[in-house]
Amino acid sequence: MKPAPFAYVRPASLEDAIAALDEHGEDSRILAGGQSLMATLNMRLSAPEILVDIGRVPDLAGIEETDAGLRIGAMTRHAEVEASDLVASRAPLIASAMPHIAHPAVRNCGTFGGSIALADPAAELPACAVALGARMTIAGKGGTRTVDADAFFRGLYETALEPGEVLTAVEVPGIGAGWKSGFMELARRHGDYAMIGLAAHVEVQDGRFGQGRLVFFGVGERPVCAVRSAALLDGESWSDALGDRIADALKEELDPSEDLNADAPMRRHLAGVLARRVLAPLAA
Amino acid sequence: MTDLIADRWLLDRPNSYIGRSVPRPNAPRLAEGRGAFVDDIETGGRTGHAAFVRSPHAHARIGSIDAEAARAAPGVIAVVTGRELAEIHDPWVGVLSHLQGLKSAPQYALPLETATWQGEAVVAVVAESRARAEDAVELVKIDWEVLPAVTDAETALDPATTVIHESLGDNLAWRRNADFGDIEAAYAEADHIVEETYVFARHTGVCVEPRAILADWNPGEGQLTVWHNNQCPHMVQNILATHFRLDEHRVRVIARDVGGSFGIKVHTYADELATVGLSLLLKRPVKFVADRLESFLSDIHARDQRVQGKVAVKDDGTILAFEIDALSGIGPYSMYPRTSGIESNQIVNLTGGPYAFDHYRAQATVVFQNKNMMCQYRAVGHPVKCAVTEGLVDAAARATGMDPAEIRRRNLRADDSYPCKSAQGLPFENLSHQESLAKLLDAMDYDALKAERDALRTEGVYRGIGLASFIEVTNPSAMFYGVGGARISAQDGATMRLDARGNVFVATGATEQGQGMEAVISQVAATAVGVPPERLKIVTGDTEHTPYGGGTWASRAAGIGGEAVAQAGRALRQQILRAAAVMLQEEAENLDIRGGVVVERASGAERIGLDEVGRVCYYRPDTLPDGFQSELVATRHYVPRQYPFAFTNGAQASYLEVDVETGFISLLDHWCIEDCGTVINPQLVDEQIRGGIVQGLGGALWEQCVYDSDGQMLNANMADYLVPMAAELPDMRCGHVVSPTFESDLGAKGVGEAGTCGAPAAVMNALNDALAPFAARLTDMPFTPQKVLRALGKI
Numbered sequence A: 001m002k003p004a005p006f007a008y009v010r011p012a013s014l015e016d017a018i019a020a021l022d023e024h025g026e027d028s029r030i031l032a033g034g035q036s037l038m039a040t041l042n043m044r045l046s047a048p049e050i051l052v053d054i055g056r057v058p059d060l061a062g063i064e065e066t067d068a069g070l071r072i073g074a075m076t077r078h079a080e081v082e083a084s085d086l087v088a089s090r091a092p093l094i095a096s097a098m099p100h101i102a103h104p105a106v107r108n109c110g111t112f113g114g115s116i117a118l119a120d121p122a123a124e125l126p127a128c129a130v131a132l133g134a135r136m137t138i139a140g141k142g143g144t145r146t147v148d149a150d151a152f153f154r155g156l157y158e159t160a161l162e163p164g165e166v167l168t169a170v171e172v173p174g175i176g177a178g179w180k181s182g183f184m185e186l187a188r189r190h191g192d193y194a195m196i197g198l199a200a201h202v203e204v205q206d207g208r209f210g211q212g213r214l215v216f217f218g219v220g221e222r223p224v225c226a227v228r229s230a231a232l233l234d235g236e237s238w239s240d241a242l243g244d245r246i247a248d249a250l251k252e253e254l255d256p257s258e259d260l261n262a263d264a265p266m267r268r269h270l271a272g273v274l275a276r277r278v279l280a281p282l283a284a
Numbered sequence B: 001m002t003d004l005i006a007d008r009w010l011l012d013r014p015n016s017y018i019g020r021s022v023p024r025p026n027a028p029r030l031a032e033g034r035g036a037f038v039d040d041i042e043t044g045g046r047t048g049h050a051a052f053v054r055s056p057h058a059h060a061r062i063g064s065i066d067a068e069a070a071r072a073a074p075g076v077i078a079v080v081t082g083r084e085l086a087e088i089h090d091p092w093v094g095v096l097s098h099l100q101g102l103k104s105a106p107q108y109a110l111p112l113e114t115a116t117w118q119g120e121a122v123v124a125v126v127a128e129s130r131a132r133a134e135d136a137v138e139l140v141k142i143d144w145e146v147l148p149a150v151t152d153a154e155t156a157l158d159p160a161t162t163v164i165h166e167s168l169g170d171n172l173a174w175r176r177n178a179d180f181g182d183i184e185a186a187y188a189e190a191d192h193i194v195e196e197t198y199v200f201a202r203h204t205g206v207c208v209e210p211r212a213i214l215a216d217w218n219p220g221e222g223q224l225t226v227w228h229n230n231q232c233p234h235m236v237q238n239i240l241a242t243h244f245r246l247d248e249h250r251v252r253v254i255a256r257d258v259g260g261s262f263g264i265k266v267h268t269y270a271d272e273l274a275t276v277g278l279s280l281l282l283k284r285p286v287k288f289v290a291d292r293l294e295s296f297l298s299d300i301h302a303r304d305q306r307v308q309g310k311v312a313v314k315d316d317g318t319i320l321a322f323e324i325d326a327l328s329g330i331g332p333y334s335m336y337p338r339t340s341g342i343e344s345n346q347i348v349n350l351t352g353g354p355y356a357f358d359h360y361r362a363q364a365t366v367v368f369q370n371k372n373m374m375c376q377y378r379a380v381g382h383p384v385k386c387a388v389t390e391g392l393v394d395a396a397a398r399a400t401g402m403d404p405a406e407i408r409r410r411n412l413r414a415d416d417s418y419p420c421k422s423a424q425g426l427p428f429e430n431l432s433h434q435e436s437l438a439k440l441l442d443a444m445d446y447d448a449l450k451a452e453r454d455a456l457r458t459e460g461v462y463r464g465i466g467l468a469s470f471i472e473v474t475n476p477s478a479m480f481y482g483v484g485g486a487r488i489s490a491q492d493g494a495t496m497r498l499d500a501r502g503n504v505f506v507a508t509g510a511t512e513q514g515q516g517m518e519a520v521i522s523q524v525a526a527t528a529v530g531v532p533p534e535r536l537k538i539v540t541g542d543t544e545h546t547p548y549g550g551g552t553w554a555s556r557a558a559g560i561g562g563e564a565v566a567q568a569g570r571a572l573r574q575q576i577l578r579a580a581a582v583m584l585q586e587e588a589e590n591l592d593i594r595g596g597v598v599v600e601r602a603s604g605a606e607r608i609g610l611d612e613v614g615r616v617c618y619y620r621p622d623t624l625p626d627g628f629q630s631e632l633v634a635t636r637h638y639v640p641r642q643y644p645f646a647f648t649n650g651a652q653a654s655y656l657e658v659d660v661e662t663g664f665i666s667l668l669d670h671w672c673i674e675d676c677g678t679v680i681n682p683q684l685v686d687e688q689i690r691g692g693i694v695q696g697l698g699g700a701l702w703e704q705c706v707y708d709s710d711g712q713m714l715n716a717n718m719a720d721y722l723v724p725m726a727a728e729l730p731d732m733r734c735g736h737v738v739s740p741t742f743e744s745d746l747g748a749k750g751v752g753e754a755g756t757c758g759a760p761a762a763v764m765n766a767l768n769d770a771l772a773p774f775a776a777r778l779t780d781m782p783f784t785p786q787k788v789l790r791a792l793g794k795i
């Protein structure tokens, strides 16, 4: 479990980082918290020639309120997001997801942007980003661009990031009046990647649901927004019958993968259980 | 010479350290980062680091090996194949004569013709660093001829199945049949015969410190020095000498600190012998430290049993008979020197153990397969025999409409029935099943817990209570391995010496694995001599400096190694008292040693310090009378002889909740009442029990080496192989009953495996109790959410 030989640079500015990435192209890799990347290197699942450590790039870390909502810098450590009052009040969905990400030691090093850029299909934050309609700020040789979460997560560990680009921040829009969120996941052990999870962000007025997003993770190649099932909520108040309809609709709508912990029927079943457990209290 | 020391001289000592939770003497050393683990050992810049090309196939013939690119890679010292290594060592065969009919094939440090499991080391690369060696491993090309893999134990003996070792004729490693009493008569008499099949997945012991070995062959001295994190240095010394054709005194094995072993580090691993061979070939130190990935593929696995069980019971709850038929796949070889038949043998020997019944029949079938090798891991066979027995006892309770506690009370051996023999003929010396169960039910407040469970059930909350009584084999005599021809020492030795300042040096054959053996040894030594523990220096794990001993396995180190220390300490005390008596012109009978000072036995008045005794004996012997020669060093050995094993016993209970929508199980509480005889160190005993329970819970709920039908292990990493973690674990409450063994003065039995033995059974019974309102039963470990949901018919 020793990595193949690699070179290492730690640029002091975003420009230098982008230049280093550009110079080495596909053979380079960004190193953020290293909590996922180092394991893949040690297991020789990947062998980039050079690591570009963005840990010293100024202004990449930190959480701030903006006109549009909240800006979470890519290098912000999970632990800081978890402890942030701003996140708790402005993006409670993210706050409730944080304790489920790995373990405290991993959260001390792992970064918000790293989780988004890695795009693990069972990860919490990509699902939260999709549920909240977050926008990714991306810097590259050609300048800066933003990509909506929906378009950002393309497939298994695949994102809209092009080689040479750095995710610099995630913008989380402000929460509209009457919108509520709920989060739940199932993992065999606390801190493991989820067997299945749900990040829900829905409008609730006077006990009735309106628009909303039910974003599942651990059920496909990327966060899965269950649009048809969520549409059943519109105009309804909570009832067991509604829960059953949504559970049935999810069985139709989701096409989950299987792994050692759960086959597809199990994931379909659990999706309904999570939907009931997350949604019922939101309508109360 | 008269014996200066009375009966119960040890346990009734003034200032006794036995029964106290003294701190571990080695804790500060470890906390300071001054542990001496294998990877900490410096042998200078000439050390070569080994990495292995491991077979990607479960079964494949090794064709041509192209190592040219690897040999030319930067930093590479050598690339060595099995044929080259075979020149300098003799293969081994893992059989024991008392497991009649057990067969296995010769195994080499690296295989010559065929790789027989995925992960088997095939070619060795030695380089200036492990990273360089791994780089070069990727460059070795082997022409594999893939052969059909034998993976399913159920079909391993079918005529159509490939035979792994043609020389053996078939894939049957061993079969044992046992028949005691008259089972057919018992079935005829029974009101109910209940059958159930239990499955125990393959799992493994995950040590914090992986296997590691550093071998240094010094051709100038003709001396092989091996730092090796194993449990039994003397056994390893013998094995290395035998198979590398060396004299035993030319082999020194050092195992100072070991980061957990659990039975994983008590075997002959081919890659470790290959490392020794590489040092001999290259005439330089060679180190191999297994990484996590190769640990999962090469550390022994355990359990992997399918057991059909049967119990015969009368309407009044009297259990008449047990019957089992067990099948196990052990991998491609029987492990050397302990063999891979012992787990099945234990299951045959111990099923039904806590209960008074007379009729028993068993069959155990052990087959070869193309998966990693299986052998002894903590509580060998015990979690299996316990879960089968306790599952069947619960089944008998259901059949007779009896409460699980009540049927146990009726059938557990009476506490006043000892000594007696089990249905299988194994002698029990002194056990306490009834008292242990009573204490357990009291500790958990059984009736209140049942009421709570029943009340919650009406609210749709499904909780279950599970009980499990057990016996555990500890302090094994030579009947375990020695009788079968294995050079595994059942006896242990201790040497104790008074130095010139009155401090005591203790060298013991027992070894430290992180379990706190040094603390236990220090308590016994301090008590036996009469000095405070800080005046002791303990030396373990070095064949050159410790008396011959068995080391740590089968819960023996405290009971056997500790007794040797007690006897050596007793002898040393007598030597000191004789010298002091001469100096004081006093009768030795009137003296004692307390707190490091020779005192008057009756009054406790101080007479002379041990430092003074040491000074006079070593520097001023001229002041002592002519004809008196002081001897201030004593060695004693001990082995149990009356009983083949010191059986211990106990009872565990689990309380858990099942989420019937998700299939998730939450462990709410766990209790263990255990009887290990004399409790030398209450804290360490409880730590053993809790640690053992955790490994038992692992097998019950999480741990499994998952293989596909091609023999590929699918979860050989720490992310996918689920070791139990603190957040999922319940509180574990321990209590004790003390029924000492009368064979030793110390009276201590072992405790290392009790937790692992009973925990899976308790959890299984609790799970099925929780599911009682549904037509769902689970007997196939680990109990995963998916299995629970399937049993409930939800998916």
Ligand SMILES: Cc1cc2nc3c(=O)[nH]c(=O)nc-3n(C[C@H](O)[C@H](O)[C@H](O)COP(=O)(O)OP(=O)(O)OC[C@H]3O[C@@H](n4cnc5c(N)ncnc54)[C@H](O)[C@@H]3O)c2cc1C
Residues within 6 Å of the ligand: A029, A030, A031, A032, A033, A034, A035, A036, A037, A038, A054, A074, A075, A100, A101, A102, A103, A106, A109, A110, A111, A112, A113, A114, A115, A117, A118, A120, A122, A123, A124, A125, A161, A165, A166, A167, A168, A191, A192, A193, A194
């Ligand atoms: C034991 C353990 C358990 C874990 N459990 C979970 C869990 O339950 N849920 C979960 O979500 N995660 C989990 N993780 C992963 C953890 O959250 C990681 O920290 C995270 O996925 C990646 O963040 P990082 O900062 O460590 O990124 P790194 O490991 O440094 O990088 C990961 C990948 O993202 C790329 N990258 C990183 N930052 C950027 C950027 N700013 N721009 C472009 N590309 C970038 C890297 O090049 C690399 O390919 C776990 C990790 C461990 C070790």
